[in-house]
Amino acid sequence: xxxxxxxxxxxxxGLVGDHLARTGNGLATEMAFYRAGAALKLKRxxxxxxxxxxxxxxxxxxxxxxxxxxxxxxxxxxxxxxxSLLERDLGFxxxxxxxxxxxxxxxxGAHLARLLEGLLSAYPVPIEELVLAGYSMGGLLVRRxxxxxxxxQLSWLxxxxxAFYVGTPHLGAxxxxxxxxxxxLLRAIDDPYTRLISELSDxxxxxxxxxxxxxxxxxxxxxxxxxxxxxxxxxxxLLPSIKHHLIAGTLTAHDAIAWLLGDSLxxxxxxxxxxxxxxxxxxxxxxxxxxxxxxxxxxxxxDVYAQLRSWLDDQQEIGT
Amino acid sequence: xxxxxRWKGLRALIGDAVEHGAxxxxxxxxxxxxxxxxxxxxxxxxxxxxxxxxxxxxxIVTNTYGAVxxxxxxxxxxxxxxxxxxxxxxxxxxxxxxxxxxxxSTDPA
Numbered sequence: 001x002x003x004x005x006x007x008x009x010x011x012x013x014g015l016v017g018d019h020l021a022r023t024g025n026g027l028a029t030e031m032a033f034y035r036a037g038a039a040l041k042l043k044r045x046x047x048x049x050x051x052x053x054x055x056x057x058x059x060x061x062x063x064x065x066x067x068x069x070x071x072x073x074x075x076x077x078x079x080x081x082x083x084s085l086l087e088r089d090l091g092f093x094x095x096x097x098x099x100x101x102x103x104x105x106x107x108x109g110a111h112l113a114r115l116l117e118g119l120l121s122a123y124p125v126p127i128e129e130l131v132l133a134g135y136s137m138g139g140l141l142v143r144r145x146x147x148x149x150x151x152x153q154l155s156w157l158x159x160x161x162x163a164f165y166v167g168t169p170h171l172g173a174x175x176x177x178x179x180x181x182x183x184x185l186l187r188a189i190d191d192p193y194t195r196l197i198s199e200l201s202d203x204x205x206x207x208x209x210x211x212x213x214x215x216x217x218x219x220x221x222x223x224x225x226x227x228x229x230x231x232x233x234x235x236x237x238l239l240p241s242i243k244h245h246l247i248a249g250t251l252t253a254h255d256a257i258a259w260l261l262g263d264s265l266x267x268x269x270x271x272x273x274x275x276x277x278x279x280x281x282x283x284x285x286x287x288x289x290x291x292x293x294x295x296x297x298x299x300x301x302x303d304v305y306a307q308l309r310s311w312l313d314d315q316q317e318i319g320t
Numbered sequence: 321x322x323x324x325x326r327w328k329g330l331r332a333l334i335g336d337a338v339e340h341g342a343x344x345x346x347x348x349x350x351x352x353x354x355x356x357x358x359x360x361x362x363x364x365x366x367x368x369x370x371x372x373x374x375x376x377x378x379x380i381v382t383n384t385y386g387a388v389x390x391x392x393x394x395x396x397x398x399x400x401x402x403x404x405x406x407x408x409x410x411x412x413x414x415x416x417x418x419x420x421x422x423x424x425s426t427d428p429a
Contacts, residue, residue: 009326016333023336026329192351199344 002037006068010101014066017102018206031099031111033060033119034069039098042115042122055093056128058119059086059312062097062112064136064167064299065207069096071135071299082133082305090312092131095119101137102205105216109144116145116156130159131312135299136266137211139168144216146239157241164308166247167263167298169214171270176212179204214270238281245286245311247304248272249293263295286311324407328400335396339389346385353377 013020013029020028032039035050047054061083063071072081083094097115099108120127134142142163149157179201186198209215238244248271249263262268272289273281288307290298298304357377360370 012333019336020329020333023332025332026325026327027333028329192348195351196344196348 003070006037007070010068011066014101014205014207016203016205017100018104019102021100021103029098029100031097031108031115033095033115034098035096042118044122044124047122048124051093051124054124055091056125057092057131058095058123058127058129059083059092059131059133060095060097060116062132062134062138062141064138065101065211067101068098072096074300081300082308085305086309086312089309092312097138099141102207104206105137105140105144105210108207109141109216110148112141112145113148113152113154116149117154120156127159129161130156131162131164132160133164133166133308134168135166136168136295137207139165139170140214140216143238146242147216150239160242162243162245162312164245164247164311166304167249167266167271167295168246169211169266169270170273172213173211173266173270175265176208180209180212243286244282246272246282246288247298247307248287248289249295249298250289250291251294253291258291263293263298265295324403328403331396331399331403335392338392342385342388342392346381349381350378353381
């Protein structure tokens with residue numbers, strides 16, 4: 001019941017979470033690290049009691065829109081996920097973030113940045129490396145959090161050497177843009193019923209709206225005139241101090257269809273940051289396209305884990 | 321306390337949905353009804369009576385939907401009072417404590 005309720009609340013938060021937060025509604029999820037379905041208190045003694053064997057290398061996993069950290073669990077083995085497997089195989093301590101995915105990515109990213117700063121002082125042992133892994137919207141939160149940490153000179157940023165983005169719409173999600181266009185079309189029709197439908201569709205949260213063009217920066221950013229990630233002068237490039245890795249899924253191995261549909265929600269161009277173009281932002285060895293995996297499956301699949309482990313197992317990458 | 325907080329949240333969300341839903345349907349109602357009124361108001365001979373009927377109609381519609389919103393708020397306040405009565409303010413709120421490092425710490429459930 002608890003897990004189902006959490007998942008129902010996650011969907012609700014994804015849909016109208018900005019409204020819930022704005023009105024102080026008790027159904028709004030507050031961002032926190034979660035373990036075994038319970039929020040962790042960022043106090044050293046509390047973490048010491050919960051974590052039996054905290055390691056100096058920590059991986060933080062950030063879920064996507066309308067879900068909880070349960071999305072990482074393998075369906076046939078719910079106790080297993082990328083975090084637990086990396087703990088077993090490479091000695092990372094996994095920490096799972098849960099948040100209100102209906103709030104704006106800008107807000108959530110800033111909150112994540114401060115949560116990570118709090119982790120540094122509360123973690124039972126000194127952290128030597130902090131690995132960030134974001135799935136779908138979670139990847140955008142990771143990027144925004146890094147940006148906030150850079151602007152505010154937060155101390156955790158220097159511990160981040162590697163970041164992983166799984167099915168993250170770096171260049172936005174066309175499904176949201178399409179929904180926005182349909183809503184505008186319905187609103188333009190001089191009919192009260194179509195306008196009502198348009199109003200209903202406009203109830204979707206700010207977080208979902210942000211996904212349309214991967215809106216990651218707020219008005220206080222110096223490059224606020226550049227509104228869209230798709231513009232080449234985007235103010236939020238991947239931080240050069242971090243080695244970034246992208247994993248994208250495709251519904252089929254067929255080249256044209258894969259490129260067109262991507263993982264069904266995120267096109268390949270968005271998940272891989274236009275790597276087929278001459279001005280690719282990342283070297284090809286830091287990008288993995290997995291054929292036959294849809295967007296949901298990307299969060300819990302053996303092939304994705306194998307790739308994550310392969311990248312993380314490469315000791316040469318640490319400190320690069 | 322966390323459960324009560326959620327119940328209050330659910331109550332508030334339903335209240336918001338009724339409030340905004342009633343307003344949205346009211347707008348559709350008024351807009352839909354205005355079409356035949358507008359046409360009939362162009363017909364000589366019945367224009368003036370139609371204007372009167374329209375004014376009465378609009379007042380009834382406004383009052384009806386206003387009553388829905390009023391009852392909704394009253395029920396919401398009553399439910400909030402009932403939830404406050406069953407709420408134990410001394411019980412720990414895990415979500416609040418988790419987000420505030422300064423609050424007293426206990427193991428997660």
